[in-house]
Amino acid sequence: MLQSLKIKSYLCALLLLATAAGKTVSAQEPSALKIIENVYNRDEGESRIGKIRMTLINNRDNKRIREIQQYVKDYGDMDKIIMFFITPADVRNTSFLSWSYDDESKVDNQWIYLPALKKVKRISSDSKKDYFMGSDFTYDDMGDRHPNADNHKLLRTETMNDEECYVIESIPKERGYMYSKKVTWVIKDKWIELKKTFYDEDGELLKNLTSLEYSLIKGYWFVTHLEMHNVQKNHRTDMQFIELELDAGVDDNLFTERMMSLGL
């Protein structure tokens, strides 16, 4: 009896907390566009080195694990990324190089190197909507989409996982984009996306993105562990950044076709 009373009062407290947290939007808050720009422009250092451990889980709970060594450098108006597969063994040293431009009108450059073929090939593709390394993330999902491509609206602020969040709704300006709507929970002052939901062209929930771990590394906020769940296919991608080093001073010569073929 006593126990159930306790649980009840605990529940009541929780409920009060939840209503208090769901504050309406006040005038002093930054604009929705500004919030999304802050996320887009969040400084993660000029370069980074690290491993990505990607676990792909299908609807039958089968898992595939991929490890990728990654080098990234920010050149102001463009980013350069080179990635080498570590595992599985049969694709080891398959590498991928990309030069992506902030200028929306410029087409990104991408190359692939297949060690068993010993050839570098340039890939041209409508890459923004492509899935990153067979995962549930598109390149857009990983932060490539420019804030100006969508109309943003600040719905409310609320507390989630003890973090003050702005809840922003983003509707694409162009017709026929792969998502009809996105809702993002942005952590105040950290400008990290704590959670994001994606709705498909029919307006149905398609994917949930959750940031599981994030930390301050060398003064930069960085999400080190995140999960994307495609609820329609029940397919999940768990992505972890390990042995991460920011402002690592990556050599410019790394981002070349020659380096791709040298491997790790």
Added chain:
Amino acid sequence: MKKISQLATKYPWLILSAILIVTVYFTVQMMNNSRLETDLDEYMPQTHPAFMYSDSAEAIFNIKDGILIALENKNGIYNTNTLRKVKELTKALQDMKEIERGDVNSLYEAENIVGTDGALDVTPFYDEVPDTPEALEKLRNNVRSNEIVYGRIVSNDETVTILTAEIEDDVFSIDFYNKLLDTAKDFEDEENAIYIAGKPIVEGTLVFLAPKDMQQMVPIVVLVIIIVLFIALRSIKTTLLTLLGVVLSIIWAFGLMAAVGVPIYSVATILPVMLIAMGVAYAIHLFNHLKIFLTRNPEATRAEALRNMVRVMGRPVVISATTTAVGFMSLLTSEVYPIKYFGLFTAFGVVVALALSLLMLPAALMLMGIPKNMLSTGAKERNHPLAVGLTKWVLSHQKGVVIGSVIVILLSGWGIQKVWINSSFIDKFNKDSDIVLTDQLINEKFGGTTILNVVLNSSDLDAFKQPDILRLADKMQVEVDAELEEVGNTFSLTHFLKRMNQVLHSDSAEYYTIPDSQDLNAQYLLLYEMSGDPDNLWKQVDYDFSRANLTFQLKGDDTKTIKAVLDRIDSYKDDFEELGVTIRYAGSGYKAMVFTQLILDGQIQSLALSLLIIIVILAITYREISVGLIASVPILITTVVSFGVMGFLNVPLSTTTALLASIAMGVGIDYAVHFIERYRDYRKIHTDKTQAAIATMNHTGRAIMFNAIIVISGFLVMLFSVFPPNRELGALISLNMFTSFVGTVTIMLVLINRKKKFKD
């Protein structure tokens, strides 16, 4: 029997009101709870290993049946108008709520991977509709050089392009089909024609078409039966009473089905047919006897006459009905639920028909009076010349009758060997129907509308990155495709790998092969996963690369075609086994084939079982094994002749036609039991066997002849059905009634006449 015979004459109102109440109850049940089962998978035994395997493979590889929409432009599809239609129709299909966006494929949705010297280009074939001659020409060349699209999405003569929409098993409904037709037909104009085909459409319409056609045909059948019944009985009262008995037994059977929540499966459409044949027989026997009794006993009161009718005819009617019911119950041994239910509810219907004829008919006549034409006219009873002539002829040609019967059985036996099983759905439609014509167009221009999934299994992870295994899978597909005309196309992981290999070698055709190294295969697949739609990949291979799904497109869904392909593929079993790979099959075409086989095995088993049960019951009833055996002769001949004629006329054995054997059995028992029963009685009166035979022929022979004529003329109406399986049904039932009648009055008469005496 004596008590029952008094029941109807003493409490006619009570009996009729009780029947009315039950009928109202079952009618309400039928109105509110009847449900037609349209998902064919629901018909299949879920625990059977072949289905379990197929279902699990369908889940792993996301195998779904596809609706095919063909857009034909006789002047070629590479023009702005047609290509715009492809784009807009693709979007219209994606917008339908029954279809998942990602499940629509077309030239507009497909991606093209092209290799040039130093680059790899992954793009849609078109996004903006091409509107210049150069752009159209470029598109044409892109399609021609892509083996994954050319001949699969665009026909080789470039006049037809296909859009596919895969749907879940339970999505199909007539409303959805009509909506789909409306949506698609909107895109037609003078130049562009649209056709819709594919397994879901064929199966879906069939499930609705069979009962719908039955609904249209049965009233006409009933009307014809009313007319012929009236000509035979010359009384409106008895005609309507006979019919009422039949209709009520059908209502009760379907009402009970609805009350206990069993859906109507397509085989249940034979249930009314069965009950018409049996119900008419029971009533005719009773009325026939009533007339004869009144001729012999003109002074008898109404109650006396009716009591005598039930008392004398009750025994053979009960023997006949219970034996028939038990025979149908033997269908409970089938592994297939619709067949079990069919057996169960038909048995129930037969018992209802029995009860109604022994209770409702006398009760109604008690109240309404016996029809005038049955009352004695004072004329002396005499044997009909036809009965006399036929009996004398048969008995004086005993040898001939036996030899003739043996010849008929031998001939039928020869015909039976030609009987073939068919699980085809397409073959059930009229040859000039839209569905068949569309199917033909797609089979002619593309790989085929029937899909066979060949699943290769290995216990090794990454088996389907190994060159040896992939090469053998490729070899098998290429050879089977080349050798068998029925195979129009194949598709699997090997096509992706060959395409990638070619593209990464500057698109040179000599590299359209499986690479030598496992690593290269793995790297191609990774590249495909990164640049194409990975979902396409997971339809061909599982996550561990230990199982692969090879899709074979066939030009027919009949059992012969599928069997021929399976046999050819099985010949690679040993080669695959050496590499540790086993072959299994999956998909709806394969399941339909196994299912049909399963139904037929069950039916043939239960046929044999029910024959045995019938002989035992009759032997016990008459306390003589020889009588049991003699009584089974008409059934045997009817069944054998029925299958024999099917063999000669090339009518395949399907789930419907095989059930006809049970009707042959029901009718055969009825004729035999009544004939033997009467003959035994007359042998007690007449010392001369021939006189006893003539009397039996005049009494029972007339009743069964009327019954045969009435039911045959009713079911011949079904020859005008628009639905081919129902035409076959009508013809075969008529044949069965005829053979049962002839078998009873010839060979069975000869055999029974040879018996010296009967036990009491």
